[in-house]
Amino acid sequence: MEACNAYYYATRDPLGARGDFTTAPEISQMFGELVGAALADAWQRAGKPWPVRFVELGPGRGTLAADALRVMRSARLDPPIHFVETSPTLRAAQALQHPGAHWHDRIDELPDDGPLLLVANEFLDALPVRQHVGGQERRIEFIGGHLAFDRDGEIVETAPARDEAVAAIASRLVAQGGAALVIDYGHPESAPGDTLQALHAHRFARVLDRPGEQDLTAHVDFAAVARAARAAGAEVTLLAEQGPWLERLGIIARAAALAATAPERAGEIEEARARLCRPDRMGSLFKLLAIHAPGWPAPAGLG
Template structure:
């Protein structure tokens, strides 16, 4: 990246973020204690189980179509899919699995855990001949954003001995890549039926502000340090995501705060059942439930947005 900036000149924030994340995700498994961050499915099986229950429920209320497919966008190691599909199988739903994943490292992990899966490079590559049950957990936050200050697009440039932004001030963020992904998802659901759960951290209403952040070894890091070696993300604008989905003809429910949504789906009862089955793990299970649900942890910052075709009902809890 340093060499590119020296030779090509300043890069937009969008181009910088895209290049950094392309290298980052292609060269490592970033998840877990030995990685840079931990997602909700890695915290507890309860998360994936409740996602699976919500999708199975909406499938039943849609008339239980026999040819439905399970789709996950950015599925990490496949942990969420494994937990969700286990719940689906318990009610007789065994959909083929389609994963949108570009990382060779993570594709290998997903196939090892889940078995027969079909991988795709992009949402537009998904099959268009059967309804979809879609999950996108912490997928949109990693898509590149544009930043503008006083109407001028912000860039990263080489100054002196390091990288710096070319301008400062109140930042307005947009994300054409995010809009494109939501539009493609919504258009697909409208055309063939189905429902999607989009779960991510961000704000319910559009607002100005610089939300670009870098994480390494479970700590925040300067976003311009060691490009390609940090996970770069930004907060999702859920109001904008809902607008894009509606413009594509889809129906939208939410967003709801993750904690409240999980509580409505019954995470308390599931935690009790797990603790009763393994009393020696009761403290660990309760700590995981609290981390997923408490407002001062993941419960309020993370939101859940449902996007579904007009013919399908809204997923539960929203």
């Protein structure tokens, strides 16, 4: 999974109609705007410490950052921009929108001299998982000219790389201050099950087909995320579903304002809001929690 995704992201822009999937920031500007509002509000309630930096992990084309930073600047917060991104293709796309940004290959390369306002949207799901059946790690073999799993049965997934990333985020926040929004699809409690999946041309595909040519992800175990963050000393909010959280932050009013400004786009705006919020679409599958430094307030809309 790690090798396939490294090649996959390094060699293409996977987003949009010509790619394999579409993320929330690409659906509507409202998503990034509310992320930016939540982070700016947390910074204000923390006493407006400076220097502070905006950080995004796996920032795609830079769309979420553009929308979030526009709102932050309206709140008189114009932080330096730091992206954790390894794909040369996506870095080039990000540079078009954010020519003054700073890029890093790893979380531990981020500056360590001030609070971080961090967002990880659909970042953790792409980190590699391990699968075990009956206590033995599930492996991949080459049989009869095809890739195949070496065993089947009840699967237990672990994600050491994901735990390591969360611990790195939390440790930085504890040492430097700040808050992080972690947004992804996943489940609230740890449980057995096979969640590894592939997307190709916006359709689910067999995970062992086309290695390196399709997107591989696994559902995020948010209970494990919370455990890893707390073990590093950070505070963790309650888990929220994406739809209700966006509604608590005012997406209905924002959609109405956008539609009033551009009546010819009212249907498009409402469709985007519904796609982000309705429980039968992205609203329930996608969830989020915040990790924040002790002494920092939790971002708005989260317990």
